[in-house]
Amino acid sequence: MASWKTITRRSFIVLGAAMVGGAAFGAYKVTEVPANPLVPAPGSTPLNPWVIINADGITVIAPRAEMGQGISTTLAALVAEELDVDWSQVRVLHGPPAQAYYNAGFAERMSNEPDYKLSLADNSPNVILAALPKILSLQMTGGSTGAIGGFHQMRLAGAGAREALKAAAAKRLGVLPDTLKTEGGKVIGEKTFTYAELAEEAASLVPEDVALRDPSTWRFVGKSMPRLDMVAKSTGTETFGIDITLPGMKFATVRMNPNRGGAMTSFDPAAALAFPGVDRVIDLDTGIAVVASNTWTAMQAAQLVDIQWGAADYPADTAAMMSRIEAAFATEPNSRLRDDGDVEAELAKGDVIEAEYRIPFLAHASMEPLNATAWVKPDGAVEVWCGNQAPILTRDAIAGALQIDAGKVTLHTPVMGGGFGGRTDPVPAVLAARVAAAMPDTPVKLTYSREEDMTQDFYRPAAIARMSGRLQDGKVTALWGRAAAPSAAQNALARLVGFAPPGPDRGTVEGGFDQPYGLPNYRYDGHLADLTVPLGFWRSVGNSMNAFFLESFIDELAHAAGADPLAFRLELMKDTHAPSATLLETVRDMSGWDSLKRPGFGRGVAFCYSFGTPVAQVLEVQDTPAGIKLTRAWIACDPGLAMDPGIVEAQMTGAMIYGLSAAVQGAITFADQQVVEQNFPDYDALRMHTTPAFEVRILQNNGTFGHIGGAGEPGTPPAAPALANALYDLAGTRARSLPLNQQFSFAL
Numbered sequence: 001m002a003s004w005k006t007i008t009r010r011s012f013i014v015l016g017a018a019m020v021g022g023a024a025f026g027a028y029k030v031t032e033v034p035a036n037p038l039v040p041a042p043g044s045t046p047l048n049p050w051v052i053i054n055a056d057g058i059t060v061i062a063p064r065a066e067m068g069q070g071i072s073t074t075l076a077a078l079v080a081e082e083l084d085v086d087w088s089q090v091r092v093l094h095g096p097p098a099q100a101y102y103n104a105g106f107a108e109r110m111s112n113e114p115d116y117k118l119s120l121a122d123n124s125p126n127v128i129l130a131a132l133p134k135i136l137s138l139q140m141t142g143g144s145t146g147a148i149g150g151f152h153q154m155r156l157a158g159a160g161a162r163e164a165l166k167a168a169a170a171k172r173l174g175v176l177p178d179t180l181k182t183e184g185g186k187v188i189g190e191k192t193f194t195y196a197e198l199a200e201e202a203a204s205l206v207p208e209d210v211a212l213r214d215p216s217t218w219r220f221v222g223k224s225m226p227r228l229d230m231v232a233k234s235t236g237t238e239t240f241g242i243d244i245t246l247p248g249m250k251f252a253t254v255r256m257n258p259n260r261g262g263a264m265t266s267f268d269p270a271a272a273l274a275f276p277g278v279d280r281v282i283d284l285d286t287g288i289a290v291v292a293s294n295t296w297t298a299m300q301a302a303q304l305v306d307i308q309w310g311a312a313d314y315p316a317d318t319a320a321m322m323s324r325i326e327a328a329f330a331t332e333p334n335s336r337l338r339d340d341g342d343v344e345a346e347l348a349k350g351d352v353i354e355a356e357y358r359i360p361f362l363a364h365a366s367m368e369p370l371n372a373t374a375w376v377k378p379d380g381a382v383e384v385w386c387g388n389q390a391p392i393l394t395r396d397a398i399a400g401a402l403q404i405d406a407g408k409v410t411l412h413t414p415v416m417g418g419g420f421g422g423r424t425d426p427v428p429a430v431l432a433a434r435v436a437a438a439m440p441d442t443p444v445k446l447t448y449s450r451e452e453d454m455t456q457d458f459y460r461p462a463a464i465a466r467m468s469g470r471l472q473d474g475k476v477t478a479l480w481g482r483a484a485a486p487s488a489a490q491n492a493l494a495r496l497v498g499f500a501p502p503g504p505d506r507g508t509v510e511g512g513f514d515q516p517y518g519l520p521n522y523r524y525d526g527h528l529a530d531l532t533v534p535l536g537f538w539r540s541v542g543n544s545m546n547a548f549f550l551e552s553f554i555d556e557l558a559h560a561a562g563a564d565p566l567a568f569r570l571e572l573m574k575d576t577h578a579p580s581a582t583l584l585e586t587v588r589d590m591s592g593w594d595s596l597k598r599p600g601f602g603r604g605v606a607f608c609y610s611f612g613t614p615v616a617q618v619l620e621v622q623d624t625p626a627g628i629k630l631t632r633a634w635i636a637c638d639p640g641l642a643m644d645p646g647i648v649e650a651q652m653t654g655a656m657i658y659g660l661s662a663a664v665q666g667a668i669t670f671a672d673q674q675v676v677e678q679n680f681p682d683y684d685a686l687r688m689h690t691t692p693a694f695e696v697r698i699l700q701n702n703g704t705f706g707h708i709g710g711a712g713e714p715g716t717p718p719a720a721p722a723l724a725n726a727l728y729d730l731a732g733t734r735a736r737s738l739p740l741n742q743q744f745s746f747a748l
Contacts, residue, residue, distance in 0.1 A: 034134070037098035045199035047164055048206070049100035050079060050157035053199035057089030057185065063101030064150065065141035065389045066094065066229065067366075067419035068654075069712045070647035073227045075150045077220040077644065082158030082213055084182040085195070087220065092228050094413045097391035099137040105149025106133045106140070108612060114338075114514035116577045116609045119640065119703035141389040142421060142537060144611035144710020147643055151708055159210040161202070168202040169193050215705075224646030229415065241387040241414045244373045246443040250279060252435050253298040253447055255305065256287030256456050258674040260534050263310035264288070271304035281305060282438050289435045295447050302449075311673060314532045318462075318669045322358065325464050325529040328484040333525035335504030338513035341521030346470055346478035353469045353560055357549045358737040360667035362460035362538055365683055368417025369453040372432035374398075375443035381408040382436065386429040387416035393496060397426035398433045420658070421537035425458055425496065454683060455675040458492065458536025459668055461485040463508075465549035474561045476572065478521035481512050481553070483546060487528050491535035511546030511608055511717055516577035517554075517569075533670075539658055540713040543610040544720070548663075548738065551606040551721030556734065565725065566593055566605045566618075573607075579638050579702040580609060583616040586697055587636040591618040601631075602730025606718035613639040613709030614702065617656060619692065619722040621730050627747035628730070630660065630692040630723070635715060638699040640707035649696040652715040656694070659719025661685040665741045665748075690748055 038046035038061070044054040052059040062075035072092045080090050095101055107130045111118055132138070133149070166177040169187040173180075180189040187193045215221070232238035257264055269281035272290055277297040282289040288305055292298035315321050372386035382402060388394045391413055399406040416423060432446040448456070463485035470478045487505045494500040508526030524546075538544065558568035566588050574581040584607060587593075596603035602621045607614065620632040635652045642648050665684055669676045677683040702709060724735040727744055735743055 034098070034100035034102070037096050037100060045203050047161040047199065047203055048157055049095070049098065050154060051083065051161040053161075053195050055196045057091065058083060058085055058195070059091045059093055061095035061101070062092050062150075063095045063139065064103070064146040065387065065413060065419060065423070066415045067141075067423070068417070069146070069651055070227055070644065071141070071146040072229065073225055074147050074644045074647060075154050076228055077225050078150060078154035079158035081218055081220050082155050083162050085185040087225065089185050090228065097139060097395040097411050099134070099139070101139045101391075102134045102136070103138055103140050103145055103149040104130070104133050104153055105145025105147075106138055106143060108145060108148050109143045114516070114609070115612050116514070116516045116580065116614065119579070119612065119707050119709075120577070137392055139390065139392045140424070141419075142424060144613075144713045146712070148612070148708045148710065151643070155212050156210065159212055160207055163207040163210045164202040164205045165195055165198045167205040167207065168198040171201070171205075221643050222641070223644070225644055227647070239414055240368055240417050241373070241385055242368055242371045242417070242447060244385045244414065244445060246373065246375065249373070249443045249445055250291050250439065251293065251295040251298050251447070252289050252291045252432070252444050253295065253302050253449060254284065254287055254289045254431055254452060255302045255307065256284070256452070257309045258455055259309050259312035260314075260456075261532060262286070262312045262673075265308040265310050267308065268306040271306065272301040275301040275304060280439065282435055284431060284434060289431065289446065291435065291439065291444060295445070299449050312532070314673065316673055317671050318360070321531060321533065321670065322462065322464065324531050325462060325484050325486070328527040328529040329464075329466065329482065331527055333482070334528045335506065335509050335526035336523065337504060337506065337509055339523045340519065341478070343478050343480045343521045343523040346521040347468055347480065349470065351470060353471065353557060355467050355553055355556055355736060357465045357467070357552060359463050359545050359548060360669065360738060361462045361533065362662050362666050363454050363457045363668050363677070363683060364418075364420045364422030364536075364538060365454065365680070365685070366416070366418030366420060366422060369450055370423075370428040370448040371446060372428040373443060373445040374429070374432040374436035376402075376433070376436045376440050378441050380404060381410070382433055383410040383412070384429050384433055385412040385414060386432065387414055387419070387423055388426065388429060389419055389421070389424045390426070394426040394429050397430050401430045402433055402437055420539040421541070422457060424492070424537060450680070451678040454678060457668075458534045460538030460544065461488050461533075461535050463545045465546070467549060467553040469553065469557050471557060471561050474563060476519055476557055479519050479523075479553075481524040481546075481550060482527065483508055483512060483525070483549060484527040484529055485545070486531040486533065486535060488535040488537060488541065490528070491532075492537060495534070507542035509542065509546060511543030511610060512550050515550060515607075515609055516580045516614075517572040518576040519572065539655065540610060540716040543608055543713070543717040544659065547606065547608040547610075547717030548720040548724070551608065551718065552724050552734075552736065555604075555721070555725045555728065559728075569605070569607060577609075577614070579699070580607070580614040582701055583607070583614050583636045583638055583699060586699060587616040587618050587634050590636065590695055590697055591620070591632075591634040593618065596620055597729075602726040602728070604722045604724065604726030604729060606722035606725060608714065608717035610714045610717055611710030612707070613637055613711065613714040615652065615714045615718055617718040617722045619726045621723070621726045623730060624747055627745045628727070629747045630686075630690065633692040633694050635694065635696045636699065637696070637714065638702040639709035639711055640700060640702040641705065642698050642700055643708070645698050648698050648711045651711040652696050653694045655713060655715025656719045657686055657691055659716040660723055663720035663723050663738055663740055664746055665739050667739050690746070
């Protein structure tokens with residue numbers, strides 16, 4: 001028996017980052033207050049890094065990237081709750097790269113334990129792990145941690161500002177602050193002051209300690225608030241990164257080596273330079289940038305550049321890559337984070353049920369293509385506008401590429417038209433900065449073509465799983481899951497921070513080993529494939545693939561046992577995690593599970609506990625003359641404290657659509673080392689008429705008060721198995737590979 005390592009990918013990411021950053025672990029680092037990075041504008045006063053007061057109200061710095069998930073509204077509500085202002089007085093900005101904006105939520109992602117066990121544990125976090133995001137200046141949006149990390153941080157920011165304003169008023173009135181109250185953006189006592197009247201004086205009165213409001217008094221948190229970005233996005237006036245316009249701006253696009261990682265051996269720019277409107281063709285080592293008078297001209301001209309590409313170091317096509325992944329089963333497992341009972345002894349009793357599943361590479365396919373605007377000033381400083389999920393990492397990457405001090409980089413983070421993990425990489429910002437450096441004092445907006453966006457993505461890995469199980473008297477006595485895939489974490493971190501993490505790779509097994517199924521013999525292994533296709537963090541990461549493997553196989557076991565698939569799952573988890581069992585009962589009742597069984601229709605159920613939130617989904621499909629339709633979907637989730645139920649519901653719905661889109665027709669394939677799919681006709685999503693009707697129910701039974709699960713990702717993992725299981729119910733054909741349109745005819 002091998003000696004299994006105990007450091008997970010999650011913890012190593014943080015510890016590794018500490019080594020890279022040279023962070024010193026000391027008490028002073030834990031307790032010191034990060035500097036306020038805000039520079040006062042005329043008429044505005046920052047009371048702390050998160051609250052700015054001016055005559056019109058308050059501006060909240062919500063330092064998590066707004067990609068459509070509504071995090072800026074939720075974080076602003078936490079501040080407004082404590083600061084005691086009306087919702088109409090609140091505006092929100094992202095803020096600059098700064099340690100003050102570290103994401104404390106990543107501490108929730110550093111445990112070796114399954115999330116469902118953590119929700120049952122005492123709320124006494126490991127102080128070292130809790131401090132690491134701050135020590136490491138981990139200013140990132142990801143892992144469904146935005147609201148988790150902001151819950152205390154933003155409330156303290158609002159409460160601190162409130163008490164500072166009260167102290168300023170008390171000083172003027174010669175009374176104690178406790179004799180004053182706040183309401184609607186005013187401090188009320190013998191005399192009433194607006195916050196704007198007190199702000200400048202309050203800025204120097206930082207309270208040492210503040211009391212947070214009792215949840216029973218909350219006006220905003222726990223309620224569905226009007227989203228702060230709703231009007232701008234509804235009227236088309238929101239400024240996304242791609243909308244940035246500056247005086248004298250030039251426009252650029254790129255063509256990078258489609259053999260990812262390969263060199264550019266030569267290029268001839270003559271034809272492009274002869275194209276009207278083209279200014280420059282710039283050598284970027286592994287590709288070129290064309291600068292022109294407008295983006296369309298740049299994109300047309302880029303195709304005229306005669307380029308000789310070097311080869312990549314991965315196999316030529318998808319079939320050869322899957323063979324490489326399959327070969328990983330012959331290697332020792334990289335991870336075995338669950339090994340209950342004696343799986344091998346139980347399976348040796350015979351009558352083993354086995355199945356193999358396969359999934360393809362996937363792209364992020366955000367609606368807003370990758371873009372960045374950069375401006376290198378005469379003094380060598382650079383200003384960059386780029387939608388990104390990691391401001392400090394992006395800023396430092398720009399500085400490194402231009403070989404300047406990070407202090408000379410000003411990075412703006414506009415709202416994004418989707419991210420899904422794909423905007424963690426700083427590549428667009430770095431390329432824009434390099435192009436701008438070749439054209440000093442000229443702002444340059446670099447925009448990827450849709451084709452370049454899709455073929456230069458960092459993909460969700462393809463994977464294969466081999467599942468084995470045994471039944472006795474209608475009950476599962478053993479389950480052994482083995483997943484093989486190249487590691488997205490090792491691949492991405494080697495690229496982002498310069499090293500590949502050792503130790504068990506949680507991303508290869510999450511969604512498989514960590515589910516609340518009370519099986520007596522339960523093992524889940526991860527095998528890492530040696531494959532260098534560029535990979536990244538796709539929405540819900542490893543949960544998206546392992547939920548398909550595990551939930552499809554659980555369904556197979558249920559049918560083999562002659563059991564109802566939903567009741568079969570309920571029996572497996574009722575004694576291990578009551579909130580998850582309640583979810584299954586809820587989605588059963590919501591959907592009228594028993595009534596869904598009728599000729600011409602199929603029903604499927606799936607479950608996954610990920611990012612602190614269990615989600616159960618039921619999907620109904622119908623066989624029609626036009627093909628199979630996805631008719632209705634029911635989602636039950638339990639994030640614990642739901643800070644904004646409207647946003648949670650939207651996230652659950654959007655995440656399931658994202659997962660269903662990939663399940664039905666998502667696949668990135670390779671031929672001659674290059675990605676075949678170029679645009680949405682090759683890599684489509686569900687459309688309005690092909691999307692099922694949704695009903696969502698949000699429960700709050702998970703953990704004690706204060707447990708907050710993620711919302712952005714947990715709705716994705718159950719989608720594919722719910723659909724595959726519904727198709728089996730409809731057609732009697734088991735889907736063991738994705739996308740499903742290779743096996744079924746859908747009404748699209």
